[in-house]
Amino acid sequence: MQKLIVRPLTAMIVAALAMPLALPASAQTGLLPPRTQSVTGAYLAGIAALENLEANRAATYFREAAESDWDNPIYAGQTFLSYLLAGRISDAASMAQHVLDLNPQDELARLTLGAVALKERRYASAESTLARIPEASLVGVTAGIMRAWSKVGEGDLPAANQILNTVGQGGFEEFLVFHRAVMADLGGDRQSAITLAREAYEMDPFIPRIAEAYIRILGNAGQFEEAQSILDSFAEEGVVHPVVDSLRDDIANQTRPGLFADNVQAGAAEMLHGLGSALARDGSSELGVGFLRLAAYLDPQSAVISLSLGELLSTAGRYDDAETLFASVPSSSPLFVNSLIRLAENIDLKGDRDGAISRLENLLTTYPDNIEAYGILGDLLRYDEQWAEAAEAYSGIINSIETPRPRDWRFFYVRGISYERARMWDRAEEDFLRALELNPEHPDVLNYLGYTWVDRGENLNEALDMIERAVELSPRNGYIVDSLGWAFFKLGRIDEAVEQLETAVRILPADPEINDHLGDAYWMAGRQREAMFQWRIAIDVDEEGTVTERAAPKLIGGLDPDAPILD
Template sequence: MALGACTASVAQEMPNTEGFRVVQTSTSGSFLAGRGAYEDRRAKVAANYFEDALDSNWDNLVLQERAFKALLASGQVEKAEAIARRLVEAAPNYEVAKLVLGAVALKERRYKSVEKDLSGSSLNTLYGITSNVILAWSYIGNGKPELGYRTVEAITQDGFKNFLVFQRALMADVGGNKQMARSLYEQAYDADPFVFSIVEAYARFLANNGEFDQSLEVIERVLERGVTNIELEQLAQKVRAKKRPGRMTENAQEGAAELLRGLSSALSREGASEPSLMLVRVAGYMNPKSVQIAFATADFLERAERYEQANEIYESIPQSSLHYHSALVRSAENLRELERSAEAIKRLNNIVAIEPDNLVAITALGDTLRFEKQYEEAEKAYTRVLDMTGGERLIDWHLYYVRGIAFERQKKWDQAEADFKRALALYPDQPQVLNYLGYSWVDQGMNLEQALGMIETAVSLRPNDGYIVDSLGWAYYKLGRYEDAVETLERANRLTPSDPTISDHLGDAYWQVGRKREAGFQWAKAKEMDPDEELLEKLDAKLAEGLIADAG
């Protein structure tokens, strides 16, 4: 879903606070601390600081806005709503505040308040469009489905068409218009047949109408691709048993929550982090029992490197949930990111002991062992998974790829090369595999022309990946094309300026074209980047004697 135009307009929807300043000395410390915490993505801490500042300067619009956004980002939606009312009084066009007012009113089934807060919202801005769809859901909940349908149909902004078709399908389903729902579900499914939410909603609709074979066909089309999805797997069991599973969204509140979750996911993919987090937090408030929304929120926090906060969400998943062990696996992966790998390995081993067929847990265990350079044990974990899957699924390319890395790090090159080739047989244009195998060949001085072609393909697929661009530069170097190597490695260094291997390669290329002072600078820089012992030894030799000391 393309949301570029609306995403770009988000900044313009904020209230104009330029003329307002935090002037009281007693509040400035809290304000500055809150601003720093918010920039560091510690939203809950930031909210506390901004609330402290507001205690002594409640009418300051800057503080109101900062506190509102921090409260929303930390999931304190009801507190944010109280400030939203003040913000709307001062800035009537502050759309995200109006959206929150409408969402809270819908959650509480105050349908007239939703209409009062959201009627007249823009049809051209992100939050305005979202507010209109929330208003439409309110009409559905208030027994006015036709008004709800018309409200969504009035939105014609480019980029929202497919997304709104699915929303209208959900509305028609909840509103009891089966004919409309069927037509819209079919449109949504034809456009995106592998989106889990669309597949689940459409399959449920078919099964609820007794069309069990058709429902199962929709589900199995996804599962046959080798993906793991607990909801769809459980749904398939019910459908096979000829049981009607119920709708994916049973009421207007759940429908609006799915709206916000879906928009948040789309915005996150386009890099709009602040609105993405705020929307998914409101979604979680509207449907607190949704594990899917909880996982979406945790996933956002992980990408923001707030692993502790993500784990707080995973730890809230009850043991009775189908997702309980998935949450444990994700929390263990976050422990690895927090440099608590020993704890992560222990947790994953416990999960595998309880669930010996848990492919996700065994794979995560292999990844953590590989991260800790326990390559032999990682290889065993990946082999166990491949033995269980048969190794023929499309997504098994990744298992061959990571097992190949484990083999390569153990200097078992024949096994590693075989795994990389198996990965490419399943996924011929996978850029990571093309790069790893191509680079490995280049580094060993073998199959250079074939390796160059593979790496060039990888770069065309991932032109902004500094590591893959580095591989191309190193291939040029090994082929004696030093000027090309310099140009390409300089680009890799700009893309990934803090990698010691890239700086080392660039230094070697500079040396070969006579730029020896710049070569020494790059080697010295690489030495300051915490290289491994093998590279450190080579760098020391080069800095002492130049490239004569290293055969390349």
């Protein structure tokens, strides 16, 4: 069976995510003390709102509950958390102090007060507030890095590095290399900044934020040739990022591009942005949003933070909040076009796919070379089953590539899918083969081409070899295992087909097509009652009706029109 997937996460952030999270006591499980019905109702309404990240509405309910019982740490804590997630940092800070009066161990409340002190350049106060958070949790590590930034604010870079030495002992040293570089740059230690930025870049050469910082540090030091080599490496790899690309003119003209973080607040915001984005991708939405809200508070002009927070809220269904953030990116920002693309995606998630497609098509008339816009447009058209139009959009990307690189396999793959569904098989086959040339060991490509050949009755032996290799590469992918079973079925190797299709059904028991395939295999194996059972399951779980249309007649006559009807 044919399916598509993609996307990565940096290993050093993953290490951070493995640490225990110290959420506020309010967010931890606890017994709700008995209260009046109205207070309990407000509290429960707040919980329901917060689960959907409706933070402002949640704050209203929790505040109502808190005002009825001001010394209840649960009500106070949830009110604070809601204010934080809504980005109402002033209200959150006021409530955070009350939360700490009730529970001095609440780490997120103390982190928020530390961030406020840092924002207000009360560096000694920030350092002393944050120093009271143990470093055993991710919030504690975050507080430690923020403490280091407060020392940079005081002009004491050695003290900042001493704090980071302690923080790094928890397995964060690789993550901290980048932040040490940015601190050194702002603190005036140019040589250390270059050395550390080079180390961070060599560990992760195609992370845009790391590359941007390294290019800026080199450019500010007058090392334009080396900075240009970083830009050239991005171009050679086909990595496109507007912020990195925006540095090209400065470096080519030998103009100093300016600091990556031009103040302590922006530096601390970058740290919160990195951790918050990683947390959100790992499923810790509340803490991720909280970190990103603090990041936006510390650096309200950062377009990258606005986009990250907007994407998270859009994914969570908070479309209006996301739209506000996307629309806040100014036209002067290198990320302006990206914000327009995110707005279009947000419109699609709201349920207006036609509007999203129209917006992207209009955007491409103004920015005809934007590869990302072509890619998103192609995906939306493909999801909408406008196959020929999707293929045309993907062609906009492929036609712009002079010499395809291995990473470009996906463009040929998705265009191949679009051509295949548009019944333009010759073009589809050519694209699948090109994708395999670029990435010979990708299980999705091996599976899709192999499955389609099997379904068409073409190149069956070669198709079987390809699908078997795909299963070796991705043995727990039910769609690929289904393809192998179907290939055996088409080759008349029924016992092997049954074995593989049963495995596929165990992996994906609610997939209609896999159940239908297993029914066919059972029938050919002489297991007619089991075949009927599988076809009924296929029909029951089929939400689109396409498999039902194929499976329903089998309940009458099986695969043989003359077969007896089985009760």
